[in-house]
Amino acid sequence: MAITITVFRLCSLLIFLSLYPSVSLSDRCNPKDKKVLLQIKKDLNNPYLLASWDPDTDCCTWYSVDCDLKTHRIISLVIKDSTIPDTNFSAQIPPSVGDLPYLESLVFHNLPNLTGSIPPAITKLTHLKSLWIFWTNLSGPVPSFLSQLKNLTFLDLSFNNLTGSIPPSLSELPNLDALHLDRNKLTGSIPDSFGSFKKVPNLYLSHNQLTGTIPASLGKLDFNIIDLSRNKLQGDASILFGSNKTTLMIDLSRNSLTFDLTKVEFPKSLTNLDLNHNNISGSLPAGLTALNLQLFNVSYNRLCGQIPVGGELQSFDIYSYFHNKCLCGSPLPACK
Numbered sequence: 001m002a003i004t005i006t007v008f009r010l011c012s013l014l015i016f017l018s019l020y021p022s023v024s025l026s027d028r029c030n031p032k033d034k035k036v037l038l039q040i041k042k043d044l045n046n047p048y049l050l051a052s053w054d055p056d057t058d059c060c061t062w063y064s065v066d067c068d069l070k071t072h073r074i075i076s077l078v079i080k081d082s083t084i085p086d087t088n089f090s091a092q093i094p095p096s097v098g099d100l101p102y103l104e105s106l107v108f109h110n111l112p113n114l115t116g117s118i119p120p121a122i123t124k125l126t127h128l129k130s131l132w133i134f135w136t137n138l139s140g141p142v143p144s145f146l147s148q149l150k151n152l153t154f155l156d157l158s159f160n161n162l163t164g165s166i167p168p169s170l171s172e173l174p175n176l177d178a179l180h181l182d183r184n185k186l187t188g189s190i191p192d193s194f195g196s197f198k199k200v201p202n203l204y205l206s207h208n209q210l211t212g213t214i215p216a217s218l219g220k221l222d223f224n225i226i227d228l229s230r231n232k233l234q235g236d237a238s239i240l241f242g243s244n245k246t247t248l249m250i251d252l253s254r255n256s257l258t259f260d261l262t263k264v265e266f267p268k269s270l271t272n273l274d275l276n277h278n279n280i281s282g283s284l285p286a287g288l289t290a291l292n293l294q295l296f297n298v299s300y301n302r303l304c305g306q307i308p309v310g311g312e313l314q315s316f317d318i319y320s321y322f323h324n325k326c327l328c329g330s331p332l333p334a335c336k
C-alpha cells in the first residue's frame with residue numbers, strides 16, 4: 001500500500017513537472033528574478049547542483065528553473081539531487097525564495113543535507129500552487145502560516161524530520177488536491193477542523209506518531225484517498241466508510257483502532273482497504289463481496305466468523321486474513 005501511494009505520488013510529480021517544459025529564450029530573464037536566483041544560489045552555499053546558474057547567461061535557460069512563456073518571470077524552482085552524486089549540498093531553505101513573486105511551483109527533493117525549518121518568507125509566494133519539500137532533513141513544525149497560501153493545490157512535506165502537531169489552519173486551504181504530511185515525526189491528534197475542508201484533498205498522514213481518535217468531523221467528507229497508517233490512533237474509524245461515498249483507498253493499518261466492522265457499509269468504489277494490525281472486532285460484512293478490491297488486508301485484528309464467499313475475497317491469500325480471533329473459511333481453513 002505504502003509503495004502504491006509513493007509511486008502514485010511520484011507519478012503525480014512527474015506529470016506535474018512535465019507541464020513546465022524548459023524554455024530557452026534569448027536573454028528574456030527578468031533582472032529582478034535573476035538577482036534573487038543568484039542570492040538563492042549564494043544562500044545555498046553555491047552547490048554544484050546550481051553550477052549552470054551563470055550570471056552571464058539568460059536565467060530562463062538555467063537548470064532547475066522555468067520561466068513563464070509570456071512574462072518570462074520565474075514560475076518554477078525545482079531543486080533536487082537526483083543524478084549528480086557529490087553535490088556537497090548543505091544548507092537551509094533561504095528566505096530569499098520568498099522574493100520570486102510569480103513562483104507557482106517550489107520543489108526541494110532528495111536533499112538529506114537540507115536542514116532547518118520552513119521559512120515564513122514562503123508566505124510571500126501568493127501564486128504558489130505546489131509546494132513539495134520531501135526526502136530532506138528538514139525539522140521543526142509544519143507551519144501554521146502555510147494556510148495563507150490560498151492557491152496551493154499540492155502540499156507535500158513528506159519524508160522529512162518535522163515534529164509537533166498538525167496545524168488546524170491547513171483546512172483553510174480552499175483548493176488543495178493533496179496533502180502529504182506522511183513519514184515525519186508528527187504528534188498530537190488529527191485536527192477537528194479537517195472536517196471543514198472546502199475541497200477534500202487526498203490525505204496522507206501515515207508513518208507519524210499521531211494519537212487520539214479520528215475526529216467525527218471527518219465522517220462528513222468523501223475522500224478519494226485517505227492514508228492514516230502507522231500511527232497510534234485509537235477508537236472508531238467506521239465514520240470514514242459509508243455506502244454513499246466514492247472513496248478509492250483507505251489505509252488504516254498499524255494503529256490501535258477499536259471498532260466493530262460487522263455493520264460497516266463500504267463505498268462501491270473502494271479498491272484498496274488495509275486494516276491490518278488494529279483491534280477491530282466483529283465479522284466481515286457480506287457487502288465486501290460487491291467490491292472490486294485490488295488490495296485487502298484485515299490481518300492482525302480480533303475478527304470472527306466466516307469470510308463471505310464471492311467477489312474478490314477469495315483471491316487474496318491467508319496473509320490478508322491471518323492472526324484474527326476466529327475468522328474461518330476460504331482462504332483460511334473451513335469453519336468448524
Ligand SMILES: *[C@@H]1O[C@H](CO)[C@@H](O)[C@H](O)[C@H]1NC(C)=O
Pocket residue numbers: 045048088
Ligand atoms: C563543500 O562545501 C564546503 C562548505 O560549504 C566548501 O567549503 C567546499 O569548498 C565545498 N566543496 C566542493 C567540492 O564544492
Ligand SMILES: *[C@@H]1O[C@H](CO)[C@@H](O)[C@H](O)[C@H]1NC(C)=O
Pocket residue numbers: 081085086087088089090112113
Ligand atoms: C551530507 O553531508 C555529509 C557531511 O557533511 C557528507 O558526508 C555527505 O556527502 C552529504 N550528502 C550529500 C548528498 O550532499
Ligand SMILES: *[C@@H]1O[C@H](CO)[C@@H](O)[C@H](O)[C@H]1NC(C)=O
Pocket residue numbers: 112113115137139
Ligand atoms: C539530519 O539532521 C540531524 C540534525 O538535525 C543530524 O543529526 C542527522 O545526521 C541528519 N541526517 C542526515 C541523513 O543528514
Ligand SMILES: *[C@@H]1O[C@H](CO)[C@@H](O)[C@H](O)[C@H]1NC(C)=O
Pocket residue numbers: 126127150151
Ligand atoms: C490564485 O490563482 C488565481 C487564478 O490562477 C489568480 O487569479 C489569483 O490572483 C491567485 N491568487 C493569488 C493570491 O495570487
Ligand SMILES: *[C@@H]1O[C@H](CO)[C@@H](O)[C@H](O)[C@H]1NC(C)=O
Pocket residue numbers: 112136137159160161
Ligand atoms: C532525522 O533526524 C535524525 C536525528 O536527528 C536522523 O538520524 C535521521 O536520519 C533524520 N531523518 C532524515 C529523513 O534525514
Ligand SMILES: *[C@@H]1O[C@H](CO)[C@@H](O)[C@H](O)[C@H]1NC(C)=O
Pocket residue numbers: 242243244
Ligand atoms: C445516501 O444519499 C441519499 C441521497 O443523497 C440519502 O437519501 C441516503 O440517506 C444516503 N444514505 C446513506 C447511507 O447515507
Ligand SMILES: *[C@@H]1O[C@H](CO)[C@@H](O)[C@H](O)[C@H]1NC(C)=O
Pocket residue numbers: 256258279
Ligand atoms: C482491544 O479492544 C478491547 C475491547 O475494546 C480492549 O479490552 C483491549 O484492551 C484492546 N487491546 C488493545 C491491544 O488495544
Ligand SMILES: *[C@@H]1O[C@H](CO)[C@@H](O)[C@H](O)[C@H]1NC(C)=O
Pocket residue numbers: 276277296297298299300319320
Ligand atoms: C497483510 O498484512 C500482514 C501484516 O502486516 C502482512 O504480513 C501481509 O503480507 C499483508 N498482506 C498483503 C497482501 O498485503
